[in-house]
Amino acid sequence: MNELGLLVGSPSPRRVGRVLTYRKAAVVSLLFPPTGIASMYYSLKSAGLARKGEVEPAREAGGKARDWAWYSVGIGLTVYVIAFMAYVLFNNDGAVRIVFFAWSILSDRRSWVSLLKGFWINVQVFMITEVIVLVWALVVAIVRLLPGKACRPIRFLATLYVDVFRAIPALLVVSLIGLGFLQAKVPLAGDLSDMQYVILALTLTYGAYVSEVYRAGIESVHWGQLAAARSLGLSYSQSLRHVVVPQAVRRVVAPLLNDFIGLQKDTAIISFIGVLDVVARARFINNSKGTLAGYSMAAMLFLLVTIPFTRWLEWLQRRTQNRTQGGR
Amino acid sequence: MSFLEIRDVHKFFGEAHILRGIDLDVELHQVVCLIGASGSGKSTLLRCINALEIIDQGMIRIDGERCSGSGIDVDALRQEIGIVFQSFNLFPHMSVLDNITLAPRKVLRIPMDEAEDRALQLLARIGLADKARDYPDRLSGGQQQRVAIVRALAMEPRLMLLDEITSALDPELVAEVLNIVRDLARDGMTMMLATHEMHFAKEVASKVCFLHEGVILEEGPPEQIFGDPTEERTQAFLKRIIDAGRL
Missing domain, CATH: 1.10.3720.10 (MetI-like)
Structure with a gap:
């Protein structure tokens, strides 16, 4: 224990300087390629920059990877849900459409x-x-x-x-x-x-x-x-x-x-x-x-x-x- | 015969014996300050006086008239006694002006324009005339509490009860509220204050009562209570206040 006493504790030995590349998020977001690819591109870029020791640009790229991964969630899920509904509606020669929405x-x-x-x-x-x-x-x-x-x-x-x-x-x-x-x-x-x-x-x-x-x-x-x-x-x-x-x-x-x-x-x-x-x-x-x-x-x-x-x-x-x- | 007579008042909350035989006399134009630790019964006593709490034993009289127990007209009683709460309790769905005029219009049946004129005069006196149309949420705590005081005054009460009215305020807003109380005291309003502002109590009180565990342990002029308390409990309480830098 240091002289600051029980209430204050010792100074943290942890670093705040880690670079987040959002690799896992980028991989998952590839399930919706249009935005997933962008996410992956930035994630790889971030990792590359981090290896070169360029921490600030690496972080910026990592942030973009994260943003695009979220776009994958928001846009991707919407597109897939709508696509599924269209599939149901027009399958079986459009039987679903005829039963529920017969135009005549x-x-x-x-x-x-x-x-x-x-x-x-x-x-x-x-x-x-x-x-x-x-x-x-x-x-x-x-x-x-x-x-x-x-x-x-x-x-x-x-x-x-x-x-x-x-x-x-x-x-x-x-x-x-x-x-x-x-x-x-x-x-x-x-x-x-x-x-x-x-x-x-x-x-x-x-x-x-x-x-x-x-x-x-x-x-x-x-x-x-x-x-x-x-x-x-x-x-x-x-x-x-x-x-x-x-x-x-x-x-x-x-x-x-x-x-x-x-x-x-x-x-x-x-x-x-x-x-x-x-x-x-x-x-x-x-x-x-x-x-x-x-x-x-x-x-x-x-x-x-x-x-x-x-x-x-x-x-x-x-x-x-x-x-x-x-x-x- | 005193203006307000409190005789052997007891109050229970379930098993808890909150007031254990309170005796107190308040003369017209007196300012009585109740001091004591949290839970000593200060707020409960004030709430009993205007029948927000029903006392279980004892007697309260105003001007010789019984105003506790069964068969009393609590609404008429409360018109005579204004109370201001620690938490302001302004009505958030009404403008400042409506907050002040509600009771005069609905209880005293004063016409709208007359009630509003009077409310605006009162607001002007506390420097808040420009806030008349605002809703309480737009006001600072100090402004809200000043409005709450004016709301009580609009009923022209003969006795004002102030229940720790500065305890919920930021320190820099306390003075603006206490200034109004000081003005009221100077104008001769009869008041009872539960307060932790010892400096203020010292300054405005005609009488200070120290409450401890539901009884008034010691009462007297402020010089005596703050300067030369006889009871050990009072001395201990005041020492804690001084240690906290509040006196």
Whole structure:
């Protein structure tokens, strides 16, 4: 031990002057030759320079070898994945392409019109359900977080609801409510339209999921925020409304959006109880033409709605972040 | 009868007996400084006074009115008592101005423009009028804490509780916050401070209380507590502070 003592230790005997030639990375990257060859060239150059003792140029070449190896990963993998998909699509005399993307059906205007009519039902269902779920799930989340002994029974009830409806497949809930409520003349809900039953069923299912998202968001807001709000004289509900919930909602936009995309897709379930939605109509097209192109077309319609929706919400989230977080 | 009377207050957190019989009187316009090691109960005592924590035994009275125990109007109580926290706790999703006007608008039902006028006056007094529309994240720690003080003052409280308000600040930002407290003291605000800034306590306090393991071991004017403490524990505590170069 030297005189610097235990905490400092002895000066390191290691060298920092090694030259990295990235030989292994270059060899692996040869699996994608266009960039792999460049990587190998620089790696060899680096090794050669290092042997001559020209450390700085050797390092520079080594760095280039590393950069090109990473290009091999990024570009090479992409090219190979796309090539594999093309291979699948056009193999067997294009059977895959014909089953999924038969041009004669894809270009048929009447099929698209029929599908769009059905898709409009799906759109209505998920738009209405999303609005109701947004409110209903927040109510459930807040009930689950009510403080105090007195609220224990109602907390328990809310927990039970969430546990039950998260556990049952949406398909079963839609079937049970959509077919059963009418048959059993359930009070208050014995005489609704198919679409209303579907909205009710999906609200109950997704309300359970989304309430958990809200709950996580509310719990993630530091307790000091509630303390500060209460200490200013705001009541518990005022504190939730003005301080805690707004922060919680901003934090859970991404998972909320995730659940809503799930909901948009799950509206496909309603074809099971005889609603002529996009999936039911796609099935007709498939059956009459003997392909699966109808489903592909329906899938495209879902894509068309979901992807812009995602981008829009991401933009919205970025905007609020820029506003509240320091842009120093 | 004192303005604030604290009688035999006890507080448990589960098994832990945090406050073990606190007795304290605070007169109007007094500045009382609570000193003592971490975990001695300073913060808990402040939080009990405005009912952020419910006391398990004892009595707290303000102006002769009971303000602990069951059946009290905690929201009304908290309008009388402002508290500022170590961690500022500004609302990050609101501008500085909204932070300050939220409670006056929602609790006191003061119209928006009136509340904003008053908030701007207060901000001007602490030199932050130009930050009114900014969000808290864009402010330095010292600026945030000054805003937090103004936010509490906007409710026009009769008592201010300051819970180690400079402990989370970089050293060069401490002075700007303490200057406001000094101004408040001069204006006659009744205050209780939990603090580690002994110099400051010495300067502004009318009374210093040394807390140790949930009781007030010694209280008196600052000259006596800092200059000639009688209790052995107080002497030991102050010696540690002096050894750390903080007094």
